[in-house]
Amino acid sequence: MLEIHGLRKSFDGNEILKGVDLAVDKGDVLAVLGPSGGGKTTLLRCMNYLERPDAGQMTFLGKTVDMATMSRRDIAAYRRHTGFVFQSYNLFSNKTALQNVTEGLIVARKMPKHEAEERAMAALERVGLADKRDAYPAHLSGGQQQRVAIARAVAGQPDIIYFDEPTSALDPELIGGVLDAIQQLAEDGMTMIVVTHEIHFARHVSTKVLFMEEGKALVTAPTAAFFEEQKLERVQTFLRSLDRKDE
């Protein structure tokens, strides 16, 4: 459903992505793992054009485009097929939880208000926050904000949702609720790419793993194979270091 070839991105001559390839099929949950500074977040941001790639080809729903020269109109159209969940939630702080979800539907997609609200309420219910519909972000916990952000991404009925370290900014006791919401989406068959440090989540929810280091996709493998059969020394040491942190 989505394929990327030769994705490159530099900042001030510093090459962060050195030609990354990846592919996801419908229903895949791709976990992007790897050490900090490896380019995981930049990869995700390039995939939604929050950063403009220097080079690369994207094939999405059968259409191939050059990522470096894709027009703004095409980018806007593509984004209506995607959802994005940020590490720092980025809820609109002047809008209530419900308005955060309906805003894109009403303003960008020109959906009638009552229809947008119906859909938004369904999405909020899904993440267990229907009762917080009129709360402003400032009055929600980090975990609740992130679940509203997930509802916002889901409400657009995207073909794929990108998650950029969705639990990294959360207190430990709030992480579970957010991961549960993402797992629920996975069970419903949502296609997702999740940049994460939650190794248990990657092991149990993802269908594929992409291991990134120094701007390259070092390994791409089905999840079971990645965790059970992966012999690459670099991956082994990375997994061991995470295990130590967990225990």
Added chain:
Amino acid sequence: MSERVINILVSSFPRILGQGLLVTIPLTVISFSLALIIAVACAMVQIANVRGLRQVVRFYIWVVRGTPLLVQLYLVYFGLPDLGLVLPAFPCAVAVFALNEGAYCAETVRAAIEAVPKGQMEAGYCVGMSYGQIMRRIVLPQAFRTAFPPLSNSLISMVKDTSLAANITVTEMFMATQRAAGRTYEHMALYIEVALIYLLFCTVITWLQRWGEKRLNAMNGGDVIRA
């Protein structure tokens, strides 16, 4: 206080306050409204980095902030006629106050827009909104909350600065007082009287500011800065 002074104060009060209500306040309200439009436009040009226009805006702000308001008033009212452009005093004052305050407020508005976290813009893009939609519906409302107190400051300054318009023959509150003082020689009493009226006007604005901040807080979910 002698009976004479009291009589002068009482008889001049309606005339001074009248000029305040008929001239000072309209002059302030019209000029400040225009200044806000100029400010938002200039701030947007700088934020969106519109080439060419951005240099024009920087130049305008540089010149206006670097020269005295009184000199600007004289230039427009007494200077422009030399070039064949004669304007009545009131429109002259409006133009100068609007352009002057606009330059200061442009910086206030720009800073307030820049204080809105970049993630708000990105989140807007990710739900499919356009730059203009995000600016209008997400960024500017948040920036306005931040800019509101310093803009109230500017408004209070402007109420008092309109007294400079007396220099270019606008018969606002201060000129009405000057005339009364010239006739009666009761300078101390009359200037205290007009000072108190300015103080009254500014007090009302301060109340409005407090009320406005409360409303804006409610519309922005309580806090300006999110956790």
